[in-house]
Amino acid sequence: MAETDSMILAQGLRKSFGEFEAVKGIDVDVRRGEAFGFLGPNGAGKSSTMRMVAAVSPVSGGTLRILGMDPATDGPQIRARIGVCPQEDTLDLELTVRDNLFVYGRYFGLPRKEVRERVDELLEFVQLTEKAGSMVEDLSGGMKRRLTIARSLINRPEVLLLDEPTTGLDPQARHVVWDRLFRLKQQGVTLVLTTHYMDEAEQLCDRLVVMDNGRIVAEGSPLTLIAEHSTREVAELRFGVAPEGQSHEAIAAKVEDLADRIEVLPDRLLLYTSDGEETLAKVHERGLEPVASLIRRSTLEDVFLRLTGRTLVD
Numbered sequence: 228m229a230e231t232d233s234m235i236l237a238q239g240l241r242k243s244f245g246e247f248e249a250v251k252g253i254d255v256d257v258r259r260g261e262a263f264g265f266l267g268p269n270g271a272g273k274s275s276t277m278r279m280v281a282a283v284s285p286v287s288g289g290t291l292r293i294l295g296m297d298p299a300t301d302g303p304q305i306r307a308r309i310g311v312c313p314q315e316d317t318l319d320l321e322l323t324v325r326d327n328l329f330v331y332g333r334y335f336g337l338p339r340k341e342v343r344e345r346v347d348e349l350l351e352f353v354q355l356t357e358k359a360g361s362m363v364e365d366l367s368g369g370m371k372r373r374l375t376i377a378r379s380l381i382n383r384p385e386v387l388l389l390d391e392p393t394t395g396l397d398p399q400a401r402h403v404v405w406d407r408l409f410r411l412k413q414q415g416v417t418l419v420l421t422t423h424y425m426d427e428a429e430q431l432c433d434r435l436v437v438m439d440n441g442r443i444v445a446e447g448s449p450l451t452l453i454a455e456h457s458t459r460e461v462a463e464l465r466f467g468v469a470p471e472g473q474s475h476e477a478i479a480a481k482v483e484d485l486a487d488r489i490e491v492l493p494d495r496l497l498l499y500t501s502d503g504e505e506t507l508a509k510v511h512e513r514g515l516e517p518v519a520s521l522i523r524r525s526t527l528e529d530v531f532l533r534l535t536g537r538t539l540v541d
C-alpha cells in the first residue's frame with residue numbers, strides 16, 4: 228500500500244491468547260491528524276489492540292496496516308515512525324529525568340548532538356526543564372507521565388499511541404497532560420489513545436470507537452454518538468429509602484411515560500429526556516420526592532450504558 232492518509236487501518240482485526248479471543252474482529256480507520264480514541268471498560272480489548280498497532284504483539288487474524296505498512300514484516304520501520312506511551316510508566320528510576328530521554332534517544336540511533344537538542348526541547352514542552360537533573364523517583368505521578376510522553380516523542384513520531392494516558396493522575400495533573408496532548412494535535416501529530424474515562428474521550432477525541440468484550444459497539448464523534456444513542460438531558464434521581472416501601476423499579480414504572488427511556492441503577496434512576504427540569508417537575512407532581520436530583524446533559528457514559536447495559540466503571 229502506498230503512503231496514504233490512513234495512519235492505521237484495521238480490517239477484521241483479531242487477537243487471541245490461546246483459546247481466549249480478546250479482540251474479536253474490529254474495523255478501524257484512523258486518519259492523519261485526528262485524535263482517535265478507544266473507549267471501553269477494563270478488559271474490553273483496548274490494550275491488546277494498541278499493542279498490535281504498536282507492532283509489538285503479533286496479529287492473530289484480519290489485516291492491520293500502520294502508515295501503510297504491515298507490522299508482520301515492517302516492525303522496525305513502523306516503530307521508527309510511531310511513539311508509544313504505555314499504560315505503566317516504564318522509566319528508569321535510577322537515571323535523571325534528562326538521562327531517561329537521552330538514553331532513549333540514543334537507543335533510536337540518533338546522533339548525540341541531535342538528541343541533546345531534542346531532549347531540551349522536549350523537557351520544555353512537558354514543562355520539566357527545572358527537573359532535568361532530578362532522579363525520576365523524586366517526581367510526582369503527573370511529572371512521570373509527562374516524562375513518559377516526552378520520551379515517546381523523541382523520534383518525532385507521526386502517530387502517538389497513548390494507553391490510558393491519565394489513569395491514576397489527580398484532576399489537575401490530568402488537565403496538564405490533556406493540554407500537552409492538545410498541543411501535539413495542533414502540531415499535526417495523530418493521536419491514538421485508549422481510555423475508560425468518558426470525559427477524557429469527550430475532551431480529546433475527534434472520533435472514537437466504543438469497545439466492549441473485544442468488539443466495537445459504536446463509532447463516531449463524541450457529539451454524534453451522544454445524539455444518536457441518548458437524549459439531550461438526563462434527570463438523575465436518588466430515592467434514599469424508597470417511599471412507601473417502593474423499589475426503584477416500582478418508581479420507574481410510575482414515571483415511565485415521562486421519559487424517552489429510564490435506566491434503573493442500584494443507587495439511582497436515570498430519566499432520559501429532552502428537558503430535565505420539566506421532567507423533574509412532573510415527577511414531583513406525582514407525589515414522588517427524590518432525596519437528591521441532578522439535571523445534566525447526556526455523556527458518553529450514557530451511550531455506553533445504552534449500548535451495553537453497564538456503566539463504564541462496573
Ligand SMILES: Nc1ncnc2c1ncn2[C@@H]1O[C@H](COP(=O)(O)OP(=O)(O)OP(=O)(O)O)[C@@H](O)[C@H]1O
Pocket residue numbers: 244247249267268269270271272273274275276423
Ligand atoms: N497476555 C495475555 N494473556 C492472556 N490473556 C490476556 C493477555 N493480555 C490480555 N488478556 C486478556 O484479554 C482481555 C482484554 O485485555 P486488554 O488488556 O486488552 O483490555 P483493556 O480494554 O485494555 O483493559 P485494561 O484497561 O484493563 O487494560 C482481558 O480479558 C485480559 O485478561
